[in-house]
Amino acid sequence: MSDCIFCKIAAGEIPAEKVYEDDQVVGFRDLNPQAPVHVLLIPRRHITTLNDLTEADEALVGHLFRVAARIAADEGLAERGYRTVMNCNAEGGQTVFHIHLHLLGGRQMTWPPG
Numbered sequence: 001m002s003d004c005i006f007c008k009i010a011a012g013e014i015p016a017e018k019v020y021e022d023d024q025v026v027g028f029r030d031l032n033p034q035a036p037v038h039v040l041l042i043p044r045r046h047i048t049t050l051n052d053l054t055e056a057d058e059a060l061v062g063h064l065f066r067v068a069a070r071i072a073a074d075e076g077l078a079e080r081g082y083r084t085v086m087n088c089n090a091e092g093g094q095t096v097f098h099i100h101l102h103l104l105g106g107r108q109m110t111w112p113p114g
């Protein structure tokens with residue numbers, strides 16, 4: 001999608017501190033980190049919200065989570081623990097409308113989330 005900031009990051013058209021890339025997904029550090037480690041994992045293909053996923057995307061979403069776990073391990077978080085979050089629409093707190101899995105870690109997470 002031409003005016004989507006995360007499509008532009010995936011395409012390398014705007015800069016981001018990328019920590020992972022393959023043919024399906026890209027991982028990069030959040031511009032406004034909410035924890036010592038805050039990485040966003042996105043599919044290269046534009047998908048607006050969690051509501052727009054189809055059965056054909058199930059492998060892609062599984063891959064997003066497996067990559068998140070791999071990055072968490074690389075960042076030394078596997079045993080300590082970490083959190084993965086995907087926000088959906090207004091009440092979910094979504095502000096960028098290209099799906100992204102947040103990987104947060106390096107501090108104690110609290111529950112319930114804000």
Ligand code: 5GP
Nearest residue numbers: 005016028029030031032087093094095096
């Ligand atoms: P959401 O609120 O949609 O779940 O998360 C969007 C996230 O994207 C926020 O944590 C925000 O800091 C991050 N973000 C927004 N714009 C940019 C950007 O241009 N670059 C990077 N690296 N992160 C961004």
Ligand code: ZN
Nearest residue numbers: 004007046098
């Ligand atoms: Zn997009």
